Amino acid sequence: MAKIFVITYSMYGHINAMAESVVKGLKKAGAEVGRYQIAETLSDEVLAKMHAPPKADFPIITPEDLPKADGFIFGFPTRYGGAPAQVRAFFDATGGLWSSKALAGKPAGFFFSTGSQHGGQEATVLTSLPFLAHHGIIYVPFGYAHPSLLDNSEIVGGSAWGAGTVVNGDGSRLPSQKELEIAEAQGESFAQVAKKLAAK
Numbered sequence: 104m105a106k107i108f109v110i111t112y113s114m115y116g117h118i119n120a121m122a123e124s125v126v127k128g129l130k131k132a133g134a135e136v137g138r139y140q141i142a143e144t145l146s147d148e149v150l151a152k153m154h155a156p157p158k159a160d161f162p163i164i165t166p167e168d169l170p171k172a173d174g175f176i177f178g179f180p181t182r183y184g185g186a187p188a189q190v191r192a193f194f195d196a197t198g199g200l201w202s203s204k205a206l207a208g209k210p211a212g213f214f215f216s217t218g219s220q221h222g223g224q225e226a227t228v229l230t231s232l233p234f235l236a237h238h239g240i241i242y243v244p245f246g247y248a249h250p251s252l253l254d255n256s257e258i259v260g261g262s263a264w265g266a267g268t269v270v271n272g273d274g275s276r277l278p279s280q281k282e283l284e285i286a287e288a289q290g291e292s293f294a295q296v297a298k299k300l301a302a303k
């Protein structure tokens with residue numbers, strides 16, 4: 104059984120909702136799941152101005168936690184077409200693991216959210232790949248492994264790079280049924296890949 108950590112940063116909760124489906128899929132495929140969040144770096148004053156609700160109740164991930172997992176799925180919203188600074192700050196703290204190559208060979212995937220349909224879901228993953236590459240972490244794409252990714256009859260976030268949700272500029276759109284199903288399928292397929300790698 105592979106132990107997978109689902110590690111998120113979420114300001115308004117959409118990523119956390121997607122994570123629930125990712126976790127469901129991981130468990131369906133027999134993975135043991137650890138659920139963590141990335142530490143906030145903004146002050147309470149700024150968060151209040153951004154109308155951010157209180158954080159979810161998951162433990163804050165530390166670099167020391169990472170070697171305990173066989174693989175990771177990171178979920179975070181797009182900020183200016185890329186990863187939030189909070190995610191970079193976390194990876195900036197993993198230099199010790201980089202130096203000892205502690206994460207090399209472990210698999211990782213991404214899921215994400217944007218305000219708008221073309222706000223940068225794919226760009227967010229593409230520009231986050233160096234976090235993985237420098238650690239020697241193996242990037243696991245989702246591919247077109249769920250039929251809803253090819254459904255253009257309604258708005259469906261996500262792509263070959265992972266599950267995604269489109270939340271509107273004011274956050275009023277919640278993850279749709281199709282987006283949640285894609286997230287669950289990503290969790291399930293990631294667990295199968297991680298299990299194979301962990302067995303070696």
Ligand SMILES: Cc1cc2nc3c(=O)[nH]c(=O)nc-3n(C[C@H](O)[C@H](O)[C@H](O)COP(=O)(O)O)c2cc1C
Binds near residue numbers: 182
């Ligand atoms: C500072 C900032 C920058 C953002 N940049 C983008 C962006 O480049 N493209 C986009 O579509 N949405 C952008 N958004 C909207 C967020 O992606 C959206 O709030 C997020 O996906 C909601 O996820 P959450 O509820 O898990 O925090 C931005 C939001 C903030 C606060």
